[in-house]
Amino acid sequence: MSAEPFVGTGRDRLRELLDAVVPGDESAAGVPDMARRIHASEFHFSREVRRLTGEPPAALRRRIMLERAAWRLGRGEGVAEVAAAEGWSSPEVFSRAFRRSFGVPPSQVAESGRGFRLPAPNGLHFHPPQSLWIDAEPGGHQDSAVSRLMIDHDIADTAHLIRRAECLTKDQWTQELSPGQVVLEWDGPEPSVGAVLAAIVWTKEVWLASIEGRDQPSREHADPATTPQDLAAHHDDVSRRWVAMVTDVTARGRLSDTVIDALCDPPESFQLFGIVAHVLTYSAHRRGLARAMLARLGVPAGMGDPLDWMRSH
Structure with missing residues (x-):
């Protein structure tokens, strides 16, 4: 066998490894079993896990299992029940390992207020009920990461929808699929694909005018005569600003x-920050409307999920 499964082919390399180490059941108790889950040799599997996480796979699995056990004990489950569910050979073996790691016997963890996390060299921990959590490195910009993701995804997804609309006929672009549809009363009706997509761009343009001290922009790009190609070029300019x-x-x-x-x-x-939140909120709503309208016209445009977008960028 080779390390081929670890070579990036659009799959999440670390996620694949972690699924093998901590599968959520006891189907991979030893390193050979873990490696077999992803059709890799034990040598390559162990080397990759250690390289990406800083822990040998057996030690990583043991720590995550102990954290998960501590969480379950903290919720009131019995020691014997947890030991069996987590794959330990006996409650006694489990109790000794637990006490060495947490400093208290498992029967006392609920009262100790100790929490379920153990020291980790990689910030990787169990996360209830059956997930994993990787802490960000200290000093990172966690406070702005989500906002920046949403801003970038909003722009990319809007551009994607406009591109998908380029295959529509002129009549389909302006067809009133949803007569009387109003998202915000001061923006007026948005009954067509063209009107909804133009409103996404228009909203940013209006707020930019307020922030940059510019005059009220015209709505020429919301005119029925505007083509998807014209709107795409205008969107590129507005989104950069x-x-x-x-x-x-x-x-x-x-x-x-x-x-x-x-x-x-x-x-x-x-x-x-309220303006940014407002723009992102209504842009997401309008993108959902545009997707539904495109689908009615026989033009699929995907789900628009930021998670899918992140995997390709």
Whole structure:
């Protein structure tokens, strides 16, 4: 056998290894069994697990099993029940291993308030009820990672939907599939694929005007005469400005600044992070509407799941 299963082919390499080490059952108790689960040699399997996690597979499995056992004990399950469920040869063997690791016998873990995590060289831990959790490295930008993912995915997914709409006829692009459909009352009706996709771009453009101090933009790209190709080019321009704005205010620590929007009548005040949240919320809603409308016209556009998008980027 070879290490071929570990070579990236669009699969999650670490996830594959961890599934073999901690499969959620007792089907892979030893390293040879773990390696066989993914059709790898024991040597290559052990080397890859150690390289990616900093722990030998047997030690990693043992620690995760003990963490999972501690969590179950903390929920009130009995020692013998947990020992059997986690694959230990006897409650006595389990109790000795547990006490060495946690400093208290398993019968006392619920009262100790100890928690179920053990020290780990890789930040990899059991996560209830049957998952794993990998802690981010200290000093990372965890506070902005989710927001940046949502911003990038929103732009990429909008571009994808506009590209899918390019195969529509002009009549289909403007066809009122949902007469009277209104997302936000001040934006007016959005009954067609073209109107919904144009509104996604228009919303960013309006808020950019408020933040950048520009005049109210025209809605020429929401006109029925606008083609998907024209909207795609306009979206590229607006999205670049949008990302540049969010990146700049984030880097300067100004997301809590307030914009008094004179484009509103009467003027209203908005904090920048609220504006970003508003745009992302309604963009996601409109992308869902656009997907459903495209499907009605026989044009599949995928699920739009950020997880799927992350795997390809």
